[in-house]
Amino acid sequence: MAKFDTKMDRYPFVPITKRPTYDWPAGKRLAVYFALNIEAFEFGRNPGPDFTTMPAPPFHRGYAYRDFGNRVGVWRLIDLFQEFDIPLSVLANTAVYDAYPEVMAAFRQRGDEFVGHGRTNSERQIDMSEDEERAMLREVRDRFEKEEGAAPKGWLGPFISQSTRTPELLVEQGFGYMLDWFYDEQPQLFRTDLGPILSVPYPSMELNDLPAVFNRRVSDAEFADLLVDAFDQQLQDSEKYPLVFSVALHTFVMGQPHRTRNLRRALAHIASHRDKVWITTAGKIATHALSLPKGTLLSPDAAGSRASAAS
Template sequence: MSLPTHGRYDYVPIRGRPVYDWPNGRRLAVYLALNLEHFAFGEGLGAELAPGGPHPDVLNFAWRDYGNRVGAWRMLDLLDALDLPAAALLNSAIYDHCPQLAAAHRARGDEIVGHGRTNSERQGVLEEAEERKLIAEATARITSAEGRPPAGWLGPWISQSRVTPDLLAEAGYTYLLDWCMDDQPIRFRTRGGGSILAVPYPQELNDIPMIVRRNLGGDAFADMIVDHFDEMLSQSTDGPLVMGIALHAYIVGQPHRLKHLRRALAHIARHRQSLWPTTPGAIAVHCLALPEGMVP
């Protein structure tokens, strides 16, 4: 039986793939993805702490805004204390709403990843011309502020149309983060015969689906991070793996959850000699420099 498919990549089981190393002979790459998001007041999409009423939904708008005003700054302190790099997955609206936050990540040398204009909208429902415009506007704003274009993209709400990988490749992006189907980077086919790299992005180690949707406590989420890391570090003796952790400041930046996140990240930091603490962009650069055929 033949089912409709995307045609972007083939089925290649992880067992039997070519083996390569990350820098310094490491086999486990770990990156932290901090989603910096801004939302429209009185309209559009947004995660909900509690079921929202009619717009303007003050309760949930203010809860999300706490992340940019308070939680993100506490998380920056935590990253500095543990000397960990991060990738800021950034709505371009952040530059208008809270430019100091973008500047703080720039000062740390963190990677800035394109994350649409705002998480009040999805790109996957747009017509191709409108989606191309969304990507172009977000890219131009980041390029203007950072002095260089972003190399990677995560769609707001992990939203893609059937042509999103093509549009991203045509806009100059070298990797995307929306797909969670593997523990290694995978090459995606794009129209015209080119390709774009898919770097693994988590839906399990992601505080929105785990904490907001499944009502997991901060302590249990931290335990997941520790258990996931310990198991992947063991598995990585067989070949290179990528472990991403997706975080939102309005969720894990809350004090009662930040306490547990600190415990989990400190556990990872204590093993830094056995892993590659990195960013998704650095992972993509490394993979794209490998000999042809090493990356499926």
């Protein structure tokens, strides 16, 4: 019988039922954050499917569909989150500063968190050499620092794409946490050759509007139901251990009027439990997790030790 190598030396396997427990601020056990993707694409390069037919140059339908998000959809979503007094983790391409500066100003005025999300969603880290990726990360860090007065602490790669050296490069360039790996419902320390980086849960497949609506064909009402059901289940589970409930949205998807109306229902439900949960940002979750007593978060070195022992 063939034996498969399934070792992963970036983080250890420990069931959630056997970990140290802790609280979020004010004794809460469920942390809630919403990640809003603010993206810019280069016209003439494939921005992804237009969800009708296979895309072909000059890809104008896919570009126009996504451009709608920054022209119309984002403003509808800002109004909605303002109504419920919910902060946002804004996952932004730095090209947005040049193409849509009013959008970034609106989030700055709200006091939302900015998370590094590449230069543009027309490129992926996996397609870059190590030097190209390093230069891109440095450029993104420096642009945020210039525009916002501080470099972002968090990172999500365009297309949630990583190279084999991305975690090391993120540490090297001063990033403190990443969202690219969704393998848990608690923040986890992730091993790199330059010391650990924190992995904060991000709904890359499940509670992410883009794959849900267009890949899995979830209806608009069903997506709102998914948010409510997941929130209720995690709120119940959080009586046993601390958890993170996260939702990923795109302006050109959830900013459509019919979807915003359904999202309103889910936000109203979540906001009605504000006294029981910590509604916050990914950055504040990372800060709190890293402030916990030593040993509360699992050491990523245990993964490497177990892998070495098994080999």
